[in-house]
Amino acid sequence: MHEISLPIASNGKRIWSFVIDDMVINFFLMIIFSSQMTALMSGVTEVNEESIALVNQFIMDNIAIVLAIKVLYHTLLIWQSGMTLGKYIMKIKAVDMLNGERLSFTQAFWRASVRLISEMFFYVGFLFAFFSPLHQTLHDKLSGCVVIDV
Template identity: 60%
Template structure:
């Protein structure tokens, strides 16, 4: 896309707020899916001590793959379908393919979501790129050749 300099790049503040909204939504999905198990773990806690924290950590570790799968599906499907997650929708920003200027296809959306997860796990290092590059691209944006713009 030759007019990349004239793109209405989304602000970091909007992107951060969108990220927080999306994480809240994903957490709600997780709580809804595992409500019974989560309730059982929490009901056994009378005092927050080392044993209680170990039970919570064990529960999270046992279900980590499900959490990562929910994140991957959420970000892939919503970006592929309309370029926006719920957080992006509320912040009025969207992801576009730099080559076409359109919503990313399934492969790019999947690649973007796949790289996003290790970026989060590794202390958000992939996200820090957005502070230093002209188009405010994170690692997952850069590798998928996408950019987040105002809608």
């Protein structure tokens, strides 16, 4: 079997990439939901049980859209180029661990899905990167990829 050597990205670059990507996704979400959020907030005059119930209902009504946008953002960009906007700015990319090539659509989708689950459970899957010699998160390990410097 042919062995390859890849320049593994640092945890610092990965953290900044994560922050940038979260800001980009949140910007998209603010645009998408701006009219709904404006209407919701105009009806809230004080914090009470009724206003909390309205906010909770808004979240429940839109959680599937938010989750779908996150998975689509990470799946499509990683599948196409190995880079999200955050990874592009930080000059890192996700590649297949065995051959250093672009991830398949299935790998990218699996990576994005496990990443989302890790986020929902207090980012535990992200902690793997601090204890892995290849700085792999849980979603990297399960999708068979590694994040490298470009």
